[in-house]
Amino acid sequence: MLTSALRHLKPQFLYCTGYHTPCFHGTLDLTCSVDNPLIELSQHQTVYHFGSGNSYYLGDGALLKKEVTTLRIFADYHTHTVHSHGRGTVEDNVKAAISANLRAIAITDHGPANLFGVGVKNLDVFQVIRQEIIACQRKFPHIQILLGVEANIIDLDGTLDVPLERLHEFDIILAGLHLLVHTNSLLSGMVMAGNLIGRYCPVARNRLRKLNTQAVIAALTQYPIDILTHPGLNVDIDTRAVAEVAAQTGTYMEISTRHHNIQPSYLETAFVAGARFVISSDAHSPGEVGEGELGTQLAKAAAIPPWAIHNLS
Numbered sequence: 001m002l003t004s005a006l007r008h009l010k011p012q013f014l015y016c017t018g019y020h021t022p023c024f025h026g027t028l029d030l031t032c033s034v035d036n037p038l039i040e041l042s043q044h045q046t047v048y049h050f051g052s053g054n055s056y057y058l059g060d061g062a063l064l065k066k067e068v069t070t071l072r073i074f075a076d077y078h079t080h081t082v083h084s085h086g087r088g089t090v091e092d093n094v095k096a097a098i099s100a101n102l103r104a105i106a107i108t109d110h111g112p113a114n115l116f117g118v119g120v121k122n123l124d125v126f127q128v129i130r131q132e133i134i135a136c137q138r139k140f141p142h143i144q145i146l147l148g149v150e151a152n153i154i155d156l157d158g159t160l161d162v163p164l165e166r167l168h169e170f171d172i173i174l175a176g177l178h179l180l181v182h183t184n185s186l187l188s189g190m191v192m193a194g195n196l197i198g199r200y201c202p203v204a205r206n207r208l209r210k211l212n213t214q215a216v217i218a219a220l221t222q223y224p225i226d227i228l229t230h231p232g233l234n235v236d237i238d239t240r241a242v243a244e245v246a247a248q249t250g251t252y253m254e255i256s257t258r259h260h261n262i263q264p265s266y267l268e269t270a271f272v273a274g275a276r277f278v279i280s281s282d283a284h285s286p287g288e289v290g291e292g293e294l295g296t297q298l299a300k301a302a303a304i305p306p307w308a309i310h311n312l313s
């Protein structure tokens with residue numbers, strides 16, 4: 001489900017991504033072609049069409065003025081700092097976000113279960129980060145700074161490494177599967193270890209895929225997760241099954257520009273299953289904050305309409 005902060009940041013425009021043969025449903029009589037990809041709507045109409053080869057997406061009362069290639073992210077909801085695995089301070093990331101012309105940034109350090117010093121030392125660290133955010137917000141009032149967490153799914157039953165009763169402390173909640181974490185049970189530990197080596201064994205891979213998918217779906221249904229981070233990265237999942245549940249729970253699936261494992265087919269499958277997306281940098285250094293280019297390219301390659309991506313404008 002969305003936090004009020006996210007809801008407040010709904011994109012202002014919707015755009016046409018059509019570059020192919022005109023194929024509109026509904027009552028509008030419009031044409032859009034390779035030569036003329038820009039359409040201006042004066043009426044309040046909803047015309048959606050999704051199909052292979054034809055990609056036209058119009059929205060309610062949309063003023064269609066830009067080509068999809070000019071779209072940029074206006075918020076980066078996934079960045080790390082020195083409090084976990086990042087190299088910059090909170091202020092460094094905020095300054096980088098301002099330089100990247102973002103309207104919002106979330107500081108989302110790793111939960112405590114990540115091994116080898118990747119995660120925060122304990123949950124109290126987030127209160128320190130909150131104080132730094134408050135100070136930064138006073139200093140930079142024109143950008144919205146959110147306190148978030150990238151929580152770990154640490155058990156097959158969906159348990160996160162941040163208890164449900166502590167999640168109200170955050171403005172935005174991200175969660176995902178990571179290989180190198182303190183798991184909550186021997187079985188989930190074995191599954192995570194299996195993910196490390198199981199990708200080379202088709203039989204094990206299928207079994208692991210089911211268990212990974214079960215864990216993600218269980219987390220989505222138990223916790224108010226805003227964004228599922230880098231789905232499928234190093235940990236195989238059933239994209240369609242996860243996307244269907246994410247659509248029901250209002251959880252955005254991440255298009256990460258840091259991890260280059262994403263295929264357009266993954267986005268297509270998730271979109272058709274009802275998923276909506278955010279593009280995020282997963283920045284581990286200030287220079288990466290606001291990086292969205294790879295995400296917009298992937299979205300375009302998969303013909304994902306801009307209205308399905310929360311943080312594009």
Ligand SMILES: [Zn+2]
Binds near residue numbers: 150176178229230
């Ligand atoms: Zn991650």
Ligand SMILES: [Zn+2]
Binds near residue numbers: 080150282
């Ligand atoms: Zn991350």
